[in-house]
Amino acid sequence: MASNRPGSHLRYEPNEPCSPLLALLVGVQGTLIGLPITVMVVVIVGVAGGQSEGYVAWTMFGSLIILAAVTALQASRIWRFGAGHTFISVISPTFIAVSILALEAGGPTLLVSLLLVSAVCYLAVPTWLPLLRRIITPAVSGTVLMLISVSILPVTLDVIGEAPEGTSPAAGLYVVAATLVVSTLLTMRAPGRWRAWSLVIGIGCGCAIAAPFGFYELESLYAASWVGFPGLEFPGLDLTPPAEFWAMAPMFAIVALVFAVKGIGDAVAVQQASRRQPRATDFRMLQGTLYANGISMFASALIGILPPTFFSSMTVSVVTLTGVASRYVGYAMAVILLALALSPKLASLFLLIPGPVLGAVLLIAIGIFFVQGIQSVMQDGIDVSKTFIVGLSFATGAAMEFQNVFEGLIPSPWDLLLGNGVTMGGLMAVGLTAFMELSRSRPRRLTTRLEFSELPRIDTFLQDVAGRMGWNEASTDRLRSAGEEAISSLLQPDNEFAETESQGNPPRLMVSARPDGRAVDLEFISVLEEENLGDRLSYLEEEPQVVDEREVSFRLLRHYASTVRHQKYHGMDIIMVRVES
Known part of the structure; x- marks a missing residue:
């Protein structure tokens, strides 16, 4: 396979x-x-x-x-x-x-x-x-x-x-x-x-x-x-830009x-x-x-x-x-x-x-x-919203490749830029995605430190989120467990977070919870970890069955959450967890 x-x-x-x-x-x-x-x-x-x-x-x-x-x-x-x-x-x-x-x-x-x-x-x-x-x-x-x-x-x-x-x-x-x-x-x-x-x-x-x-x-x-x-044809740099510069910039x-x-x-x-x-x-x-x-x-x-x-x-x-x-x-x-x-x-x-x-x-x-x-x-x-975004954006961009409807309606070169299929289709996809994001309910946020002593505070925050959504006890426990395992995955003894905490300077942690129908999207934002959590989750079925504290935490996280995503940037580490009721 x-x-x-x-x-x-x-x-x-x-x-x-x-x-x-x-x-x-x-x-x-x-x-x-x-x-x-x-x-x-x-x-x-x-x-x-x-x-x-x-x-x-x-x-x-x-x-x-x-x-x-x-x-x-x-x-x-x-x-x-x-x-x-x-x-x-x-x-x-x-x-x-x-x-x-x-x-x-x-x-x-x-x-x-x-x-x-x-x-x-x-x-x-x-x-x-x-x-x-x-x-x-x-x-x-x-x-x-x-x-x-x-x-x-x-x-x-x-x-x-x-x-x-x-x-x-x-x-x-x-x-x-x-x-x-x-x-x-x-x-x-x-x-x-x-x-x-x-x-x-x-x-x-x-x-x-x-x-x-x-x-x-x-x-x-x-x-x-x-x-x-x-032959050298170095054009040089004009430190006093003319009017044409400001018009075209x-x-x-x-x-x-x-x-x-x-x-x-x-x-x-x-x-x-x-x-x-x-x-x-x-x-x-x-x-x-x-x-x-x-x-x-x-x-x-x-x-x-x-x-x-x-x-x-x-x-x-x-x-x-x-x-x-x-x-x-x-x-x-x-x-x-x-x-x-x-x-x-x-x-x-x-x-x-x-x-x-x-x-x-x-x-x-x-x-x-x-x-x-x-x-x-x-x-x-893929869901209904993504189907609409991809379908409409692709159809619009492909249509522009066959006929530029802006030609003659707006000055050049704007007609060429907006009439480009990749530009128009890409901008439409970005615009529709931004609209979907902005039209969602506002998230609830909690700012704290990434350390075990803060787990009760995070747990209280998640219980409050579940209570506002009217979840039953089983769904609430699943949300709390997903949050606990997400934090535990970042606080294992062999990673960068534990080393930072042991030095008396625990990383900052921002937790957000955004309701989405009968589900909640959780975000845990902190400093970078060397290993990508998304990779670990995708490899769990292939790795040998070794008893390992981090392995257990990863498996429990996937058990409680319907989806888990991990994005790494310079200076920022983001874990996104979706929990269904």
């Missing part, structure tokens, strides 16, 4: 080292998937913004350097920065429209100032993440993930249909078919060792089929040098917030796909991911480069197909990106891969990504 669980196919989890050759192999696949998006964004913004070829060359060089740095940082975990996971980083397409407007209005200098505003707003999201935990739910994240899949499909289909002039219009389809057939067969039937090669072999077969149809133009490859640096701030919300969903998807067993989401890793990306946004803004981002669709597809989630793949990708930045010849070689081949790879990634969105929605169960 274990083999049928999500992630059970993984050969390497993030903290498990793999061989350098395997890390390099998987890193090449990740680079192949992400590089075309970076090139596309840089070229579109530079050309549409009326900038010179020298500026485009500089931004391409700087983009690869920034991507190498942030990929390595995400693979690490230095203080609060980085996730310790592999992420396929690219230059974000989200900023294309607003960046073109900024370049047209004030050139690269104005763009630098506005990108710094975006970086500040982006960093505010991980800082306030504990306050957003009720809004950025698995249902919201899953909806955004599914909408991202839908939004990428039109671009993928356009790339698939590409064919050189003078050849059969179906040439692209032949190339796509060869790539898909080989990649699919190897992924589904090849042994573990060969599965890691599935995308590379599929891409190779697609490239071979593309050769007779004239997909390759080798002049740029021959002209490129092996090692080279572009709110727009960049909103884009950054939407950008960060999308990043939360992406980071959750990558975290879940990188584990053999389903576990509770580690929100400290989530904060580290966003902090690392925020720092890279500052660095990229200072040199006039659009912000980097990561697409979970790409990362999840590579992890799923290869079975390798080791963070050493991230280091390998960083080395490859650095080599591409310093070698125009290698960069040109990557850019020779035909569009239909890349389109086939994206098609595989989109399918896997959509399923990840469904799994995220189902993570905490």
Whole structure:
């Protein structure tokens, strides 16, 4: 049965080292998937913004350097920065429209100032993440993930249909078919060792089929040098922003917030796909991911480069197909990106891969990504409210992808931003979730210290909650027992709380009880514990039957409560327990 669980196919989890050759192999696949998006964004913004070829060359060089740095940082975990996971980083397409407007209005200098505003707003999201935990739910994240899949499909289909002039219009389809057939067969039937090669072999077969149809133009490859640096095009920073800055700053701030919300969903998807067993989401890793990306946004803004981002669709597809989630793949990708930045010849070689081949790879990634969105929605169960939120948000976002109803009704670029399916669907999911949260009854709260001597006070508080709801004696006892076991789980002799209490400085504990129909949602908020309670609860059925005081407490807690969730942040630890009457 274990083999049928999500992630059970993984050969390497993030903290498990793999061989350098395997890390390099998987890193090449990740680079192949992400590089075309970076090139596309840089070229579109530079050309549409009326900038010179020298500026485009500089931004391409700087983009690869920034991507190498942030990929390595995400693979690490230095203080609060980085996730310790592999992420396929690219230059974000989200900023294309607003960046073109900024370049047209004030050139690269104005763009630098506005990108710094975006970086500040982006960093505010991980800082306030504990306050957003009720809004950025698995249902919201899953909806955004599914909408991202839908939004990428039109671009993928356009790339698939590409064919050189003078050849059969179906040439692209032949190339796509060869790539898909080989990649699919190897992924589904090849042994573990060969599965890691599935995308590379599929891409190779697609490239071979593309050769007779004239997909390759080798002049740029021959002209490129092996090692080279572009001319310096540093835009500088204007310390006296013009009127255009104040007019466009709110727009960049909103884009950054939407950008960060999308990043939360992406980071959750990558975290879940990188584990053999389903576990509770580690929100400290989530904060580290966003902090690392925020720092890279500052660095990229200072040199006039659009912000980097990561697409979970790409990362999840590579992890799923290869079975390798080791963070050493991230280091390998960083080395490859650095080599591409310093070698125009290698960069040109990557850019020779035909569009239909890349389109086939994206098609595989989109399918896997959509399923990840469904799994995220189902993570905490589904009820009438969640069904309505997910269904309406997805339908609205998908409809916007087919027709932008705001076009011509509101000024540009607001019509483009609000007419974006991912933006509108994501905002609707967040708005409906916030409404559901705010419309619930207000919780009762108790602030105390996390120590055994406070148990009678907490017990009295829970009895009062049950009495106000009219619960019978059996239901009241179950609520009291759930509260006692939740506190006991945090006060075992071998954890951080006991050590803090023994030093005469017990942690602060905030308990809240919110009635919800015939149930009560309890929250216990205190300092961090090293081990995630949600993980312990999910593993109880698999762990050996050893008599252990903490084990007994965990089992009793699950017995009394219908659901138990645990979220960990830097500086905060939250246990949520739902008890039915």
